[in-house]
Amino acid sequence: MACQQFDLVADRLQISHDERDRLKYPKRSMTVALPIHRDDGSVQVFEGYRVQHHLTLGPTKGGLRYHPDVTLGEVAALAMWMSWKCALTGLPYGGAKGGIAVDTRKLSNKELERLTRRYTQEMIPFIGPQVDIMAPDMGTNEQVMAWMMDSYSMHMGYTVPSIVTGKPVNLGGSVGRREATGRGVAYLVNRATDTVNLDITKCTAVVQGFGNVGSVTAYSLAKYGAKVIALSDVNGGLYNAKGIDLRKLETYLAEHNTVAGFPEADPISNEQLLTTPCDILVPAALERQITEKNAAKIQCRILAEAANGPTTPEADVILDQREEIFIIPDILCNSGGVIVSYFEWVQDLQSFFWTETEVVDKLFRILETAFTQTLHLSRKQTMSMRQAALSLGVSRVREAKKMRGLFP
Numbered sequence: 001m002a003c004q005q006f007d008l009v010a011d012r013l014q015i016s017h018d019e020r021d022r023l024k025y026p027k028r029s030m031t032v033a034l035p036i037h038r039d040d041g042s043v044q045v046f047e048g049y050r051v052q053h054h055l056t057l058g059p060t061k062g063g064l065r066y067h068p069d070v071t072l073g074e075v076a077a078l079a080m081w082m083s084w085k086c087a088l089t090g091l092p093y094g095g096a097k098g099g100i101a102v103d104t105r106k107l108s109n110k111e112l113e114r115l116t117r118r119y120t121q122e123m124i125p126f127i128g129p130q131v132d133i134m135a136p137d138m139g140t141n142e143q144v145m146a147w148m149m150d151s152y153s154m155h156m157g158y159t160v161p162s163i164v165t166g167k168p169v170n171l172g173g174s175v176g177r178r179e180a181t182g183r184g185v186a187y188l189v190n191r192a193t194d195t196v197n198l199d200i201t202k203c204t205a206v207v208q209g210f211g212n213v214g215s216v217t218a219y220s221l222a223k224y225g226a227k228v229i230a231l232s233d234v235n236g237g238l239y240n241a242k243g244i245d246l247r248k249l250e251t252y253l254a255e256h257n258t259v260a261g262f263p264e265a266d267p268i269s270n271e272q273l274l275t276t277p278c279d280i281l282v283p284a285a286l287e288r289q290i291t292e293k294n295a296a297k298i299q300c301r302i303l304a305e306a307a308n309g310p311t312t313p314e315a316d317v318i319l320d321q322r323e324e325i326f327i328i329p330d331i332l333c334n335s336g337g338v339i340v341s342y343f344e345w346v347q348d349l350q351s352f353f354w355t356e357t358e359v360v361d362k363l364f365r366i367l368e369t370a371f372t373q374t375l376h377l378s379r380k381q382t383m384s385m386r387q388a389a390l391s392l393g394v395s396r397v398r399e400a401k402k403m404r405g406l407f408p
């Protein structure tokens with residue numbers, strides 16, 4: 001998917017084939033074996049990955065995913081998207097992504113800690129605050145980042161907060177990082193409602209995935225006045241035309257560890273959720289949710305891609321013809337996370353910490369610029385918002401490579 005999208009943009013930008021390869025191939029791809037002791041004394045080996053896409057603009061940056069289906073190819077695609085995302089938002093980074101093929105539900109907390117520390121240890125030759133900086137993604141969180149920071153710091157012999165972002169605030173994390181991605185999604189949705197002349201206080205919203213990104217997006221959209229009518233996690237979805245009471249849902253989630261079965265809504269499947277009529281549709285879980293099978297059935301006005309790669313290129317062809325749907329493409333829509341990660345890194349390097357107001361103001365300023373530039377290009381050159389966002393990201397990396405000298 002990432003390569004297909006890149007080739008479409010490269011065609012438009014008339015990038016030659018040798019230059020394309022230079023932009024497309026990841027600089028470094030690592031696969032590591034991670035043996036750990038299980039709590040019962042047995043040994044199990046997991047497979048871990050890290051792909052660093054390009055090093056042209058600074059260190060590489062991107063999340064670490066724990067999911068049973070993680071593969072090297074998926075991580076490579078996510079790393080490439082991180083590159084275009086960082087360039088689109090003007091961050092001094094190349095893209096990276098990592099992952100471990102693991103079902104975290106089947107591991108105890110101690111096992112998860114051992115796995116994380118082992119992965120960090122294997123990655124030590126390839127990471128560093130000026131080399132590659134990890135952050136949370138699906139299945140990982142502040143605790144995982146704290147273990148990584150601790151493992152790296154033990155190796156160095158002193159505390160190195162800038163080795164990861166998305167850490168707990170009392171270990172050098174930034175205020176506002178946990179909320180950053182969802183908060184950014186809601187900010188951009190609000191901007192998109194203005195663009196398509198919708199009143200957000202009269203809008204209905206549907207959110208797939210209720211983890212870090214999905215839940216904060218739902219709460220933030222509700223704060224803007226939208227009515228959240230459907231939600232889901234891996235176990236299934238919920239629908240209530242009158243709106244889902246998010247406070248009650250929070251209590252239910254804390255008790256049941258899933259949103260499925262919440263009594264004040266009707267159960268729906270994740271497939272049904274995606275085609276539920278609404279104004280704002282937010283996929284905030286996995287890739288490839290909107291495909292050629294359901295793209296024609298989606299019934300929203302704004303598609304806000306909080307997840308990475310939720311829409312396949314085949315679905316894009318269908319959505320491009322449905323001009324009534326305004327798409328906020330993933331590399332723009334979920335960029336709030338890496339933007340505040342950048343702020344966290346800067347704060348750690350300076351050991352000087354900002355207030356939440358400073359973080360949020362700076363976040364919104366960067367998002368505003370990226371949104372305006374993307375919208376402007378999309379209108380000026382009559383291209384989709386995805387093509388415009390990718391064109392801006394790819395062009396900036398290409399220019400930087402040219403300026404540094406293409407063939408050292």
Ligand SMILES: NC(=O)C1=CN([C@@H]2O[C@H](COP(=O)(O)OP(=O)(O)OC[C@H]3O[C@@H](n4cnc5c(N)ncnc54)[C@H](OP(=O)(O)O)[C@@H]3O)[C@@H](O)[C@H]2O)C=CC1
Nearest residue numbers: 137138139181209210211212213233234285307308334337
């Ligand atoms: N965290 C961040 O800052 C950023 C994340 N993203 C992207 O946002 C997306 C979500 O990440 P994040 O919120 O961090 O991850 P989390 O692990 O916190 O949450 C993922 C959510 O998706 C649900 N889910 C998993 N599989 C499915 C499925 N097949 N159908 C429906 N729901 C499913 C999970 O359910 P359950 O909990 O029951 O497993 C959970 O609610 C990913 O694409 C990620 O790459 C992008 C930018 C930054």
Ligand SMILES: O=C(O)CCC(=O)C(=O)O
Nearest residue numbers: 062063135137337338341
């Ligand atoms: O915060 C970061 O560094 C990376 C976030 C991320 O993984 C993403 O934007 O997909």
